[in-house]
Amino acid sequence: MRITQGTFSFLPDLTDTEVSAQIDYALAQGWAIGVEYTDDPHPRNCYWEMWGNPMFDLRDAAGAMTEVHACRKAHPHTYIRVNAFDATRGFETTRLSFIVNRPATEPGFLLKRHEVGGRQIQYTIESYAAQAP
Amino acid sequence: MLGATTKPKLGLSSKNYGRVVYEALKGGLDFVKDDENINSQPFMHWRDRFLYCMEAVNKASAATGEVKGHYLNVTAATMEDMYERADFAKQLGSCIVMIDLVIGYTAIQSMAKWARRNDMILHLHRAGHGTYTRQKAHGVSFRVIAKWMRMAGVDHIHAGTVVGKLEGDPNVIKGIYSICRDSFTKQNLEHGVFFDQDWAGLRKLMPVASGGIHAGQMHQLITYLGEDVVLQFGGGTIGHPDGIQAGATANRVALEVMIKARNEGRDIWNEGPQILAEAAKWCSPLRAALDTWKDVTFNYQSTDTADFVPTPTMAEA
Numbered sequence: 001m002r003i004t005q006g007t008f009s010f011l012p013d014l015t016d017t018e019v020s021a022q023i024d025y026a027l028a029q030g031w032a033i034g035v036e037y038t039d040d041p042h043p044r045n046c047y048w049e050m051w052g053n054p055m056f057d058l059r060d061a062a063g064a065m066t067e068v069h070a071c072r073k074a075h076p077h078t079y080i081r082v083n084a085f086d087a088t089r090g091f092e093t094t095r096l097s098f099i100v101n102r103p104a105t106e107p108g109f110l111l112k113r114h115e116v117g118g119r120q121i122q123y124t125i126e127s128y129a130a131q132a133p
Numbered sequence: 134m135l136g137a138t139t140k141p142k143l144g145l146s147s148k149n150y151g152r153v154v155y156e157a158l159k160g161g162l163d164f165v166k167d168d169e170n171i172n173s174q175p176f177m178h179w180r181d182r183f184l185y186c187m188e189a190v191n192k193a194s195a196a197t198g199e200v201k202g203h204y205l206n207v208t209a210a211t212m213e214d215m216y217e218r219a220d221f222a223k224q225l226g227s228c229i230v231m232i233d234l235v236i237g238y239t240a241i242q243s244m245a246k247w248a249r250r251n252d253m254i255l256h257l258h259r260a261g262h263g264t265y266t267r268q269k270a271h272g273v274s275f276r277v278i279a280k281w282m283r284m285a286g287v288d289h290i291h292a293g294t295v296v297g298k299l300e301g302d303p304n305v306i307k308g309i310y311s312i313c314r315d316s317f318t319k320q321n322l323e324h325g326v327f328f329d330q331d332w333a334g335l336r337k338l339m340p341v342a343s344g345g346i347h348a349g350q351m352h353q354l355i356t357y358l359g360e361d362v363v364l365q366f367g368g369g370t371i372g373h374p375d376g377i378q379a380g381a382t383a384n385r386v387a388l389e390v391m392i393k394a395r396n397e398g399r400d401i402w403n404e405g406p407q408i409l410a411e412a413a414k415w416c417s418p419l420r421a422a423l424d425t426w427k428d429v430t431f432n433y434q435s436t437d438t439a440d441f442v443p444t445p446t447m448a449e450a
Contacts, residue, residue, distance in 0.1 A: 003198030008393060010161055010385045012415070018393070025396035043200045090316035090337070096396075111195035119184055123191035123226060 001108040003041050006081060006098045019068065019082065019100050023061040026084035026096055032056045033064045034083045037075045037101075040130045042109070054085060068100055077103045135384055136164035138343065138367035143170065147177050151185030153377060157370055158193030158201045160381025164363060165189075167206035169233045169260035179209075179218055187225040204231035204256040204289075212240060216247065223251050231256035231289075234278075238285065245286030256289040256341075257282055276305070276325050279312045283338040291341045295357040298345025298431045303357055313338040314361055341365055347426040348387040348419060352405020355391050364388070375421050383422035386412055 008014060014022070023033055034054035038045065051071040058064060064082070071080050080101035083094050107128035114122040139145075139153045154165045165186075173179035186203045194201045207218035207230045215232070222230045230253055232244050241257070248255035259278070266275040275293070282290050292309045293301040301309075308324030314337050318330040342358055343365035354364055366384050373380025390412040395401050401408065413420035 001196065001198075004161065005197075005199050008389050010382065011389050011393065011412075018397075021397045022393070025398075041198050043194055043198055090332075109195040109198060111191060120225065121184075121188065123187070125191070125195045 001106055002102075003079070003099075003106060003108075005041060005043070007096060008098045013102070014098070014100065016065065016068075020061045020065050022096070022098065023064045023082065023084075027059060027061060027064075029084075029086065029095070030088070031084035031086045031095055033058060034085060035064070035067045035071050035080065036083060037071055037078045037080045039078045039103070040127045041079050042125065042127045042130070044125075045127075048079075048081065051080070054083075072101050076101070079103065134163045134339075134363045135161065135381075135388060136166055136341070136343075136363045136365040137162055137370040137381070138166045138168050138365060139171075140367050140371040142168040143174070144176060147181035147185045150177060150182060151189040153371060154186050154203050155189035155193055156377035157381045158190065158203075159196050160370075160378035161197075161385030162201075162370065162381045163199070164202050164204065164229070164365075166204040166256070166258075166365065167231060169206070169208070169258040171206050172208050180221065183218075183221055183225055183227075187227060190227070200228070202229045202254070203227065204229050206231045206233070206258075207244075208233040208236055212243060215240070215244065219244070219247055219251070219253075223253060227253070229254040229256055231258060232287075233258050233260040235261040238281070241282070241287065242285045248288070249286065254288045255286070257287040257291070259291045274325065276309050276312055279309050279338065280330075283313060283332075283335060286336070287338065288336075289339045289341050289363060291343060294342040294344060294346055294354070296346060296350045296353050296430060297343075306357065310340050310358065310362075313340045314359075339363060343367060345369075345429075345431055347429060348383050348422045349406070349409065349426050349428065350430075351384075351387040351391045351409065352401040355388075355395060356402050360392060369422070369426065372425070373418065373422055374425055375418060379418035379421065383416070383418040386416045386419045387422075 032054050035051040036048035037051055038048035051067060079099060081097055081099050084096040086095040110126045112124040116122055137157050139150055157165050183205055190201050190203050205222045205227055207215050209215045209218055219230050245255055262275055262278060265272040279290055279292060292313055293306050295303045295306050304323050305325055308326050311318045316332055318326055320326055320329050341363040346366055347369035370380035370384060371377050387409055390408055391401055394408045409423060413423055
């Protein structure tokens, strides 16, 4: 399966030039770039591991691309995403987030159904990746 | 964000209705929605619908790794009935419920409080507004309703589109969207905003655009409405010749290529059709969508017009 979190997940994987263009756009909006990685992309796993600190003072996309490359080299078999954070009052949130690296095979998720009273079912989603030690 | 209203809205059994929800979510939408007149009917009891829709939502979430949602309409005859339905939605793990504007302001505020207390998003369908927002003689502008609803604490509101069958005058729509999304709205007579409005820390209201829109209009929608909006393609998803999943995928791909192109600095207003055509080369669902709806548009004079522009009066008989 192919997880489709974030923007651009339905497009062919972005090339480095395309990633760099998106980072340029984010920087032009005054947003701060952060690079994060994880082997467990559960839809509710909002805290991926940070690849260094968010780059609040960075003004050049090349600097962010260096970090993306370094993270890919260190964690080639994980999901890596680029986040752009907007500190503007009233937003104070991520405005753009997209995946820039995926494992060769994406294990996906198990949907567990726990049957309770009546016809009700309590659902749990488990990452297959998190089942391995 | 992308959504769709389940179609056909009347007449499907709960089980088939849930199928539409699953297909659309798996195909790439974030949300699917009950329509305003989906409450509880002989062919589809509300509890039955809630059960099947939550199966669809969770299954689609596991299939895509994304958080998905279906607006379960809890509109009912009394507050007690609405609380009962909303509590059931919560019990089933839904992240969102919806209400219709016709339940009234007091009920809307009660539901907003309920939604905060129960960690749920509250979607508002503006059913009934047309009876007084399009009255030039004694009505209330929808911009004012949007402001009241933001203050009442709802999270999503249907705020009109600039293209499609429910199209509005672009300036009027811009005014409504400002009222929903700004932290500070400046006076802008052309948009119908008569004075500066400081929203202090008041929560923003996510506008929803729906009604006769399709993938081929993506560049126009993004240009006019921006990206902090839920674009709901109902017929434009479910009417796709290759099925509902393909319809959803076409819309998601159209949205993503357009945002990507805009961020890359391309002039989407003029190059939009070309950008979509390029993507349609590798995305067959998008190609089929563009072929189906082509340049379908509903070009008629908008009934939502700015108040300060002189409006034509009826000719003397």
